[in-house]
Amino acid sequence: MSHRVASLDFLRGSAALAVTVPHFYMHFYPDSTFAETISILGVEVFFVLSGFVLAPQIIKFCVLKPSLRNYGIFLVRRWMRTVPPYLIALALFSISAHQAFTADFFRYLLYVQNLIGQHNAHDYFSIAWSLSVEEWFYLSFPALCLLIAYAVPGTLRPALITAFLYIFAVCTARILFGDNTQWGSAVRRVVVFRVDAIAWGFVLAIALPSLTKVRLPLALFLLVVSTSFAVWVTSLGAQSANSMMEFTFPFYAPGLGAVAILCAIKLESAVARNRTLSRVGIFLGQISYSTYLFHLLILSAVAPLSRLLPMAIVLVIYLIATAVVATLMYQAVEAPILDARPRFGGAARIPHVRVEPSSLTEIMPSATTSADSG
Numbered sequence: 001m002s003h004r005v006a007s008l009d010f011l012r013g014s015a016a017l018a019v020t021v022p023h024f025y026m027h028f029y030p031d032s033t034f035a036e037t038i039s040i041l042g043v044e045v046f047f048v049l050s051g052f053v054l055a056p057q058i059i060k061f062c063v064l065k066p067s068l069r070n071y072g073i074f075l076v077r078r079w080m081r082t083v084p085p086y087l088i089a090l091a092l093f094s095i096s097a098h099q100a101f102t103a104d105f106f107r108y109l110l111y112v113q114n115l116i117g118q119h120n121a122h123d124y125f126s127i128a129w130s131l132s133v134e135e136w137f138y139l140s141f142p143a144l145c146l147l148i149a150y151a152v153p154g155t156l157r158p159a160l161i162t163a164f165l166y167i168f169a170v171c172t173a174r175i176l177f178g179d180n181t182q183w184g185s186a187v188r189r190v191v192v193f194r195v196d197a198i199a200w201g202f203v204l205a206i207a208l209p210s211l212t213k214v215r216l217p218l219a220l221f222l223l224v225v226s227t228s229f230a231v232w233v234t235s236l237g238a239q240s241a242n243s244m245m246e247f248t249f250p251f252y253a254p255g256l257g258a259v260a261i262l263c264a265i266k267l268e269s270a271v272a273r274n275r276t277l278s279r280v281g282i283f284l285g286q287i288s289y290s291t292y293l294f295h296l297l298i299l300s301a302v303a304p305l306s307r308l309l310p311m312a313i314v315l316v317i318y319l320i321a322t323a324v325v326a327t328l329m330y331q332a333v334e335a336p337i338l339d340a341r342p343r344f345g346g347a348a349r350i351p352h353v354r355v356e357p358s359s360l361t362e363i364m365p366s367a368t369t370s371a372d373s374g
Helices: 006-028 033-064 068-096 103-109 128-151 157-177 180-188 196-211 216-239 243-273 275-307 311-340
Strands: none
Touching: 006 033, 006 243, 006 275, 006 311, 033 068, 033 128, 033 157, 033 196, 033 216, 033 243, 068 103, 068 128, 068 275, 068 311, 128 157, 128 196, 157 196, 180 243, 196 243, 216 243, 243 275, 275 311
């Protein structure tokens, strides 16, 4: 039985809703800048959370005990967690859009449709961009950790060197080669310009012990400030080209995710003591990935009801249907695969990090949300 961290599950579920609900409003009100802004930021929280929860595995098995075998096990575990539900969603989207086995389909299948730019003629599986960011991070970042660990002795020192080299390289590529005239499609949703967002979550996991003295009131204040700033600046960019937003987004968006995670960690003891809240949080976390994967299909199915029913009722039907489908997916597909994944043979643990990493590794991110994604 896995020991979930309910507060982080709750955050993950909330990030999924921050994509799912805005997409509902964006479907009926395409010019809704606020809804678009919230969905964008929801994906960014997923990215940071992804790097944070995977850090214990990556550090122990690709830094402290580096080996190609452990790297392979890490990839198999990630692929077993993320790929099967993705393939089911891709098949359904492709059939719905009459795009099965087209060139676009195979680019989605290999997660290359947005690797260095937008290559698909028909972006019918729009949320897949963030899932590609995730998959390419899984491949590239631990591999770089292995190389640095072999070359640089130490415990967390190689991990930090890897993270900052990785972030520096991505930021440099974004500045030199990013096309800000089409920032949303050519920069924000392109893998080579965005994988650093997940690396910031990895850095947060290492820095967490030094943040233990931050009290909950201060953390909540920082969350309010960072959220307000992020919504304000991102909404400006959503309305028109904004150079300040385009340059600062890759920094303040991960900052928002980091503060949200810090607040969740500070609230964990309170959430864990409340059985109802804990169960709700865990449930939301469990269904978050499938919620992200399938919500647009469900939205297209329930959208015609808007001609017959009030919008609020359609929204409720949409959320209930999404939750039902996501729950069935988790129980029938995700949970059995999670139980069947290969194990490393030891709990992944970052020195001095008090949150139990073995449970953190079961909480998966998305974008967009990948939930992620958005």
